[in-house]
Amino acid sequence: MGRQPCCDKVGLKKGPWTAEEDRKLVDFIIKNGHCCWRTVPKLAGLLRCGKSCRLRWTNYLRPDLKRGVVSETEEKLIIDLHSYLGNRWAKIAAHLPGRTDNEIKNYWNTHIKKKLKRMGIDPLTHQPIADAQPAQQSQVPLITVEVPEDAGDVETQPIPITALAMVAPAEEPRRVPPGFEPPTFNKDPHCIKVMKQKVSDRAMSSGSTNQSEVTYILEDDKSTDSCAQGIPSRLGFNTLSMFGEDVKASDPETSCKMPEKQLVLEYNEKLDAGQSWDSVAGNNNPMLLEHQETAQLMLQTEENLWEFADLVGCFNKGNPNGEDGMDCANVVAMEPQGLKWAVSHEPTMDMLVTGSIFTPGEGNNAPLWLQPADPLPAPWEGANASSNQAFYPALRRLAASLDSI
DNA sequence: AATGATACCAACCGCGTCAGT
C-alpha cells in the first residue's frame, strides 16, 4: 500500500528552487544539520515539503558534490558496477564520491545507455545485442569476494574485477587529513552560481552595486599564495589574493585597535625573541586555544568545506560595530613565522573563491595540514571598521570576476 | 530569425523499508 503524497498540503511550493530558497536551506543545514527532514522546511522558513528539501540538498546543494563532467574512469566504473548491481543507482553512487544516484541515473540514461547500444551492447544485460543470452555473466572478468556467512544481498555476487580495482584503490600516502577530498569549488559551475548570489546579496546590502569598475581576475588555486609571498597561510586565510593591495597595505599599525594591536606587538616581540609560535599563541590567546581544538577536529574529519567555512564564519559574528558580522567583521590572518597580520573580511567566501585554504598546493598548504599544532587564525573583533573601504571594492571585483566566468 | 527536434537533468511521484509504538 502506497503512502499519501507528502506534498499535498495547500500552500506548499513545488517546482524549481529559487536562489533564495537554496540560501535558506543551505544556511539552515549548515547551522543546524538535518535531524528530521520533515521539520527542516518549517524551521528554515521554506514553503516546501521535507522530501523536496532532502532531494534538493542531496542532489544539488550538498557541498561535497563533485558535479561537472563525468570522467572516463567514472564512466567505466559506472558501467562495471551497473553490470553487477543493475539499476541500484544509490549503491552505484556509493562507489563514486561526490556523485549522486540521481546524477548517475541521468547520466546512464542519457549517455551510457546510448553509447552501449552504439557499441552493440545491451545496456540491460551488458551482453552483445546480436547474440544476447540470458544474463548470467558480465563482459568483464569476475572475481568472487569472500563474504560473511550472514550476508545475503546481491553484493555477495562476484564483482567485476575492474570495478573492484576502482572501489579499492591502492593505498597512497596521505597529504591531507583522512577523508578529505580537495575541492574544486572555485571552478565548479554550481559553486560559481552560489557565490554569484552571495556576492550579489552582499553587494546589494552594502549599497555597492557598481561592478563595472572592477578588473579583478579570479585567482587560480596555485596563484593564491603568490600574492601572499612569504606568508604561509596555515589554515589558509589567504585573503591577500582576493584583496590584493588593499590588504597588503593593512598591518597592525594602521588597521587594528588596542588592545588587540598591543597583543600583536607582543606576539611579534616574543617571536622575534625566538619563542615558538605554539608557546606564544597558545599561551596568550584563549580564543586561539578554544578554536584550535575545534579546527583540528574539523580538519581531521574534514568532510565538508562549508562546515568549516561556517565554523570560521561564526567567529566573526558579533563584532563591536553592531553590524552584521558576516558582512563586515574583520578577520586577522596571522602568519606564525613573521607574524604578519592582514585584515580581511568574509572568510567563508574568500575560502571558496581562492580555494587556497584546502588546496594542497605544492610547498604551501598541504604540509601544514599535517601539523595538528597549527594555530587557527583568530577573529579580530576589534578591527577597524574603516577596513570596509577595502572590503567593498574587493566585493565588486569578485562579483565582476564571477560574472565573467 | 524562427521553428521544431532532441538532449539534458532537476524535481516529483509512489512504493518499499524500517524503526518506533
Added chain:
DNA sequence: TACTGACGCGGTTGGTATCAT
C-alpha cells in the same frame, strides 16, 4: 503483531537549453 510515519530509492515527468533545419 499490527499500525504509523519518516526516509530512501528508482522510475518518470516536464522545463530548459542546445542543435538542426
